[in-house]
Amino acid sequence: MGAHVSRTDFEWSTSDEPHASRRKEILEKYPQIKKLFGSDPNFKWIVSAMISMQLVMIFVVPRFPWPLVIGLAYCFGGVINHSLMLAIHEISHNLAFGHARPMANRILGMIANLPIGIPFSVSFKKYHLEHHRYQGDEVLDTDIPTTLEAKLFCSTFGKVVWMFLQPLFYALRPLFVRPLPPSTTEIINVVIQLSFDFTVYYFLGAKALVYLLAGSLLAMGIHPVAGHFISEHYMFAKGFETYSYYGPLNWITFNVGYHNEHHDFPAVPGSRLPQVKAIAPEYYENLPHHNSWVKVLYDFITDPAIGPYARVKRHHQNKVLKDE
Helix, strand or coil, X not given: CCCECCCCCCEECCCCCCHHHHHHHHHHHCHHHHHHCCCCCCHHHXXXXXXXXXXXXXXXHHHCCHHXXXXXXXXXXXXXXXXXXXXXXXXXXXXXXXXXXXXXXXXXXXXXXXXXXXXXXXXXXXXXXXXXXXXXXXXXXXXXXXXXXXXXXXXXXXXXXXXXXXXXXXXXXXXXXXXXXXXXXXXXXXXXXXXHHXXXXXXXXXXXXXXXXXXXXXXXXXXXXXXXXHHCCCCCCCCCCCCEECCHHHHHCCCCCCHHHHHHCCCCCHHHHHHHHHHCHHHCCCCCEECCHHHHHHHHHHCCCCCCCCCEEECCCCCCCXXX
């Protein structure tokens, strides 16, 4: 089973999450950062190109043997689908068309969702905005593993299993920790997605649908691009609850690795986050950060000091979410 994790509880904090105060301080010193706020006009074209690539692939993969289909799902399709998941992350902040066009953002999110195969674009937004506003809250931040997860997957082998099951936990955890009634738009998202999945299966066969679904699930588990799930908020250095990653995989993940910068300025699109660091380097260069998501995955599995418990939590105080 491997080494047992050394932590037996989360890191409980009585201080506020650090990003709001740092945002205020940085803007007082560098007000020009406000010029970076707003949508990225190139974003929708990049997303459209990725969607188009996956639509081409589902017509190609039915000709291949099953081992090649799964291999392509892991090495190619999964990378694109994971990138589309992070495009939906950008869209959840209205960074595709801006705050003035919320429905355009939602529609693009549902279209970007199609190759992923699992309906989540609309649901993701409401939980993700709570993660930003109430980072670490034991009820509102559903990004944090449950106590049951931490207790069950508390060894080296357990952490490997937990990482393979990450897609399941990300999908189901909010339903248990903070169930919210589905909105009309969420139901539309589900209907459109399931209709697309059925159409792919009916006209192109099982291999095409499995290529999409397997790619999404595999790329959320033990996969280089999935390293960001661990790198962003797991406590690799005591007292620090958000970490940036400055490696090359930012090129295909909309700079989600610039995670301190993103939490400080969620109104800045991923394409401009490196400019935030360049404008205010003294606020970021001395923070602990990662340079390899592969190393993050390896360290998470092998280091007894790191595991599902290695998260900063705060006691819930009956806060009410206001839309971003």
